[in-house]
Amino acid sequence: MPAPAGLGTPLASVPADAAISLALQLESVTEGVLVTVTATAPVAAECARCLEPFQQMTDVRFQELFSYQSVSYPPAEDGEDGYALHGDLLDLEPALRDALVLALPLAPLCRPDCPGLCPDCGVPLAEAGSDHSHEHIDPRWAALRGVVTRNGPDGPTRSASS
Ligand SMILES: [Zn+2]
Ligand SMILES: [Zn+2]
Structure with a gap:
């Protein structure tokens, strides 16, 4: 699927329309549909030490229950009260967005041993x-x-x- 806009943090984000690969498993359970997702997304990041932009792939795996009936009304957007099926459909995007944002690095590094910038003159x-x-x-x-x-x-x- 193409990535929705605004997915990420200032230091690391999935570019809008970038290809996110999804592997989905849908299981019928008593309360609704249990969705198991493995998502792989390209992430454009800025190194927290040397400020160089770089690309990396991020994998995230999560499981979410989409209930037959909404627990609260209007249906919660943040997943706190769970997600609801809309008739025969489910909207995966809010759950995917939450899981991906949590999986993004808070302090991305272009490489694990990035030496950063010179504290005196600022060159990488x-x-x-x-x-x-x-x-x-x-x-x-x-x-x-x-x-x-x-x-x-x-x-x-x-x-x-x-
Ligand atoms: Zn770096
Ligand atoms: Zn220097």
Whole structure:
């Protein structure tokens, strides 16, 4: 089925109209129809560490009872009071939506060991390499840096020759 719009969270969502594969098992039980669903959906996510967009597949399996009669009126949308059959039909979308949103990662990672961003300059550390670093100077010694630069080999020598 094509994915309904607005399925997901800001960090991870199933794009609208993306193909969701469904395997359904419908069983007649005393109270109604017991539906067992295995859904596979493509998820467009943004890595919580390095902010890179990436795609992954998400599987979710759930079981829901659709009763012959609505437990409450109007029928509950969120599944709290269960789902109802509408005559001979059932609307799977609310149940599928709830199950899929719960299955989406709260903090998606482009890969389990994503190193994230450099805390100093913000470049993705995966691209910058493991030797990426910044010179950190103890603030108590920072004043000496100017002294070293002024009296370094290039400093006074150049000014003396000019
Ligand atoms: Zn990442
Ligand atoms: Zn950096």
